[in-house]
Every structure is written in C-alpha cells, then in structure tokens.
Amino acid sequence: MAESRHVAVLGAGMHPWGKWGRSFVTYGLTAARAALDDAGLGWTDIELVSGADTIRNGYPGFVSGATFAQALGWSGCRVASSYAACASGAAAIANARAHILAGLVDVALVVGADTTPKGFFAPIGGERRDDPDWLRFHLLGATNPTYFALYARRRMALHSTTEQDLAAVKVKNSRHGAANPYARYRKAVSIEEVLASPMVADPLRLMEICATSDGGAALVLSSMDFARRHLEKLGGGHGAGSTHRSQSRPLAKIAAVSTVTPRYPSTVIEMPHFATDSAVTPIPRTAENRPDLPDHATEFRASIARAAYEEAGVAPEDVDIAEVYDLSSALELDWYEDIGLCEKGEAEHLLRSGYTAIGGRVPVNPSGGLSSFGEAIPAQAIAQVCEIVWQLRGEAAGRQVEGARVGVSANQGLFGHGSSVLLIR
C-alpha cells in the first residue's frame, strides 16, 4: 500500500485497567489527555473526536464521542461515535482514519473507555424476547464463557490440545503482563496455579477466561503531511532546547484497518446465536470468493487479519508482534492460525516452542493480553493498538520486543464485527 494511504499515530495514552468504580468518562479523559501529551498537541488542535461506545453506562455511553468532547470542553470539532461490540474501538479508529484519508480532517482523537459490572456479562436489563442476546441467557443459560468453552473443547478434540497447553497460554501472558503498568493483573503465575483454579466452563478454568475491567485508551491520529509539519515544528521553533519526545523515536503508522463481516454460510457457532447458518445451499466460488485460499481461511476469524494484510500489502511472515483477542486461553491458540502465524492445528507447537513468547520469533500479546487486562470492551481494541505503537517505538519498558517493525491486532466483536489493525514503523 502506498504511503499516501498511511495514517500517522502521533500519540497513545491509557488509563490503567482495574475495578476502580468511577465513571467511564474519567478513564477516557485520562487516556485522552495522555495521548494528547504524547503527541505534543493540545485538545483544541483536534479536528475530530471519534468515540467507541459503551452500552452499559446509559445514554452518555451511546454518544461517547460527544461525551468525551464535552468532558474535554466543547471545542466545536467534528464528532463521531461507533458501536461494534468488542470491535467498537477498532470501528472508532476506522472512522477517524477514513476522515483523515478522505481529507476531511488532518488530526483526530480516538477514545474508548468502560466501567463494567462484576462477574459474568449479563444482557442489558428488561425482558426482550426478540433479542438473541437476552434469549440465550434465558433459554440456555449460555454465558460468554459457554461459547469460549465450546471452541476450546472443539479445538482439543480436533488438535489434541491439552489442559497444560491452555494453562501455558495464561502463564506466558501473565509473564508479559507483569511488566505492563497498565495491566490489571501483574503477577506471573505457574501452570500449577492455573490448573488449580476452579473450572468455570469445561475445559476452561477461572484463570483462563478473561475478566471484565474498567479502563480507557486513546490515540491521536493524523495525516502523514500533518505529522511531518507537526514533527518539524516540535523539533525547531521557539521550543528549542526542550525537544518533545516524539523527535527521538520512530513514527508508528496505521497501514490498514480491517472491518470485515462473515461470509455466508458462517458455520462456526457465534455468540450470541442459537445456531449457525445452514451450509446446504452451496455458494459458488468466484474469483471474489478466493478459490486459491485454503478452506479454513474462508472461516470468519481467518478472514479478519487477512483483509488487513491485503490492504497493507504485507504478508503474515512479515509480522513481528501481534495483539490478539484472548477472551480465553484456547482462543489465543485459534488466533495463531487465524492471523497466519501457522497452519491449522500447529498452534500448540508454536506455543510449546516459545515462538509466541517475548524472546521468540513473533511474540503474541506482549502487553499481557486480555488475560492480564480483563476486557474493557470499547477501550480494548484501542489498547491493542497502543501496545503495538509503544512496541514499534521501542517504548515498551520491561516487555520490549527488540526490533519490532510490523505489528497486527485482531479482534472479533459480537454480531459479526471483525477488526484488525496493521501498524508499521
């Protein structure tokens, strides 16, 4: 992809994940101010604020862009708010990027933050018999871990994954997360500790299922032209002698954002549905349907990062680091295959060989992943990008992947929202 389609990441900022019990707006505000400071920009320099919505915090959460804009102080800038379940953060990034690439704005602020209840995610209140998310709890008692566990058990049956493998994913991520000041869980755990934690949804144990957290993340994105002018101004000008830190580090750029939907028939049972599509009616394979791809690549999860690679003109072999949505330890193994690190069924081998740990060829979840953070839904996909930005700049103290030049994030939101962001330096 030509550089004309790149978008610069001038700033990244986060509020630490945890259970802080405050308004989501306070986390978003902290993250936004940190990102602006990191970029060397003021709030009133921003031309668009793009919010990632939360549905558990009332009306202000549904109009998050305006909520954050008002909290920062009405400036008259453009506003957008995006909802795509777990992929909301990526949708907000895609929205800001599209504005920038279309030339509508030069610089945008992306913010996502959440305050979450304790325990299993329950559907939002009221009796809603036309909502599959309400019905799956009512008729089946199917929680989110139910679906994660169905994938995990299926994986174990097809690929001989062991309980030790599942626990080893958690062990790896806990080591990574221990060094991350923004992570909620910062203690390295052992295989024995993971296997001693209570079973929640067989074969997944408490320590292998991502918790729900409060947190906030933000990015300042700009056109490449704006970035060049801005960085020149920071370097020279009247601030000489107090050079901004962005002068001495590589510039991270977004080369692609994938926001794909599944292709019919989607034959993997997806949250919150009761059934898959039916595959009785063959869909003819056209050039568009990519007959050259292996069969599993037509499954939804595998299509997510592939769209980002194609848009960026980057091959999976070029990737140095990945942040994937490890809602469960088993799901991280599925992602290794789905983002093209290996063939189907080879993820356990990658894990066991240390390939995906810091120090290995392609560290996965150097941030510690959802395993160390717990999910703050609208902030999480933005946090994945923050981590990749810090890694590409060489600023990930204590968990730095040496020489990382290409990073990819991958995420799947409820109701068919694929998202993947590809960054280069």
Add this chain to the structure above:
Amino acid sequence: MPSSERAGRPAGHGEAHQRVAAVDGWFTLDGAGPALIGQRCKACKTFVFPPTASWCPNPLCADTEMEEVELSRRGSIWSFTNACYQPPAPYVAREPYEPFSIAAVELEAEQMVVLGQMVRGTRVEDLHVGDQVELVLDTLYEDTDREYLVWKWKPVGAEPAGGYGDRSGDRSGGSGPKKSSAGGNRMAERRRDG
C-alpha cells in the same frame, strides 16, 4: 417469565402443572417425538433457526418466503461444555443451583449446528465430539402453576445418569475422545465440501 413472578406466591408442589413452551413457536410440543421448528427458504432451500426470519440469509437469494419446517431430531455433537456457576438472569436457575451441560449439535441434513442444554444429569465426562444425540423436551423452570419447557439434547440410547460407563467403547470399538474426534473431523470436512 421473569423470575420476580415466581417469588411471593406459595409454592404449589405436588399439584398438576400446565406444561407450556418457554418460548413460542421454536419447537413442537409432541411428547413422543418433539422437533425444533426451523424455516426453509422456498427459493434456495437453505435452513434457518430460530424461526424468526422474514427474509432469506443467503446473499445470493433475495427471497422472503420462508416456510416452517421441523428440523432433524438427531444430530452429532460438534462441541460441548458445562456451566459450573449459576448463569445470571434472565436464566432461572434451580435452587440450589445444579450445574448443567450444554452442547452444540450438528444436524446432518440441515448442515447446521444448534445449541441446547443436555438433559439434566448429563456430565461432560460422558460426552465426546461426534456422539449422537436426540432432541427431547425438558423443564427449564417452574412457577406455581406452570412448567416451562425447552428443548434439550439427550445422548442416543442413554441409560439413566450413571449408566454411561462403557458406552463409547461399545459403540466405536475404540474408546475415548480420540475416536470420536475423528468423527468430528469427517463431519467438518464433509460440510466444507458441500
């Protein structure tokens, strides 16, 4: 039915309860051979469950005429798990809470996977990917005068709980998940070919 309606009224144990579906129109109430009710597109013949679509989901078909059909009563387990902890409302749990198993079941004729709880007393230790199951109706929850029914999956030829011991060995000539998972593999490949 919201759980609040269960509270505050005297329990009516021992009285004859009216058996009603916990959700209208998703399954037949035929005690001997209940079936899930799905939909089939008149034009492209694809299936849908639950039967709440007023359009065909096939991207190459713009038809809106969906007819109701009964789905296969038997299928094979695509995957399974259990709920060790009580799910939040609107699930209405037994008191005290009893963990239950849940399965994703592949229907061969329809080439789709449908979720359902396993019948009460089914343990995950007794289940394998590829096992055959059949549809039954079972109690989801009760209030003072009604028993709310839902579909559940039951191992084919299942004996009462505790009697599963050597079933897999009898059936496949081998034993354990290895054998069954090969069945799961075959099913997945067949579906891709279609």
